[in-house]
Amino acid sequence: MSSHSKDAYFVPEDSRWPVFGIPGIVLLAAGFGVFLNGGSSGMPMMVIGGIITLIMAVMWFRDVIIEDVTGKYNAQVDVSFRQGMAWFIFAEVMFFAAFFGALFYARVFSIPWLSGGDPATSEFLWDSVSLSWPTAGPGFLDLDFTPMGAWALPTINTTILLTSGVTLTIAHHAMKHNDRTKVILGLAATVLLGSIFMGVQMYEYVYAYQELNLRMDTGIYGSTFFMLTGFHGVHVFLGVITLLVILLRVMRGHFTAERHFGFEAAAWYWHFVDVVWLGLFIFVYVI
Template identity: 45%
Template sequence: MADPHGKHHDYHLVNPSWWPFVGAIAAFVTAVGAITWMHGAPSYVLVIGFAMVLYTMFMWWRDIIIEAHAGDHTPVVSLHLRYGMLLFIVSEVMFFVAWFWAFFDASLFAGEANLAARVAATGGIWPPKGTTVFDPFHLPLLNTMILLTSGTTVTWAHHALLGNDRKGLVWGLGITIILGMIFTCVQAYEYAHAAFAFSNANGGNIYGSTFFMATGFHGFHVVVGTIFLFICWLRALKGDFTPKQHFGFEAAAWYWHFVDVVWLFLFVCIYIWGNHGGMMPLE
């Protein structure tokens, strides 16, 4: 609650808010809608839940932006917000560790003699016998160049903001968003032309499962990061952010650099090494 006698500390005591409660209900409705939809029910519950999630995000973030403009984000509060974002990114790192672990467990031990089911599924080699994989130096390399370039443009936008160059901020963010959208389109095209599939019914195998889970979740993070940057771009057009107070943009930039780094690991480990590494065929 607000202090009627004036604030005499550097912390922000937030006002009561309905949004955590509404967000929890929205998440529950979305989960129930997704489960029932996967079992053949109509998708309207899922759509309603997703709309509730989007509404909660918009309203909650609006309140936080209002708090920032009101001066509630003191240096101490801003520092703690940065700690929170860093911890969130660490949790995301561990999320991707799980998918890398699954990929390396499958590829490094494709021909392990005491794993009969694994050998039967892979033919004792990696990539599994009969699997046609992507050329890493075609579309994957193009997407690597796109993401690396986007990391440069978002850094340009950040330095422009620090120098109070509003035009550079808007242009840097705009180009980064366009590059993120191009990356997503290229990956969608790549997926549409994959010679392997995620589903066993479509001839999929363990290679397709580990490949799509790792690269697919990264693609989802690219979409989220693009939306994150788009919101920052809209705020920049409205005149938000100052050289001294711009945590919203800074968090988006950190997230985007995290997405870049994860892709580099995916490109090297899955597209390059994963296409030629693994165990040799059983003798």
């Protein structure tokens, strides 16, 4: 049965890239662990592992793109891609839910318990300590730091990221109407706005370290702040790279009004990043 048939299932050829990438991922993870514990070999391991992982990702996606543009995929494969992307985003939701859960637990349970909210337990946990959020925690009572407020950089950055979602939606509607010029302009604007967002966040981090004395080791507030915003920043970076690749593919005519799931997958991911940031902005910066 032809691979172009509606009922046929496309079976890809054997790939070397999973085996090639495993050492890179192991080196990247191990190097990160060594780096966090002060080891001098941590950074070189992370760099080597990151390069190997990047090569694997680029070459593997290249193979998938070649399979797509040569007409090997059919409607059944499209369904598989959609299901895979949906499960991937669900996994990402659970990833961020864990960090939001840590923030919620610290603010709603741990701090009240330690501060006498429950007299039956507070004297056994940390007697006579008085805490309120934002706090670095009982072990940092003499630490002088300033929490990151919602104004003005975080508010500006929120506006930038939400605007990028609008430009991407405009590009998506243009794709459905086969208006390639508007698609290119919308995607280019989205990539630019995402890059500006990352630049502003980098400036915010420098400001936090130098002016607010807010660092990753600033107790529970510092660790949750940088974990949530930092991992979100990594997702924005990956989203910008993905959208840039999609932009280049649009310029080369890889998509049509009827077949453009690569574009849609990138859009799903970007809108997910937008929604996560709204939660971050509310629960980390505002409340």
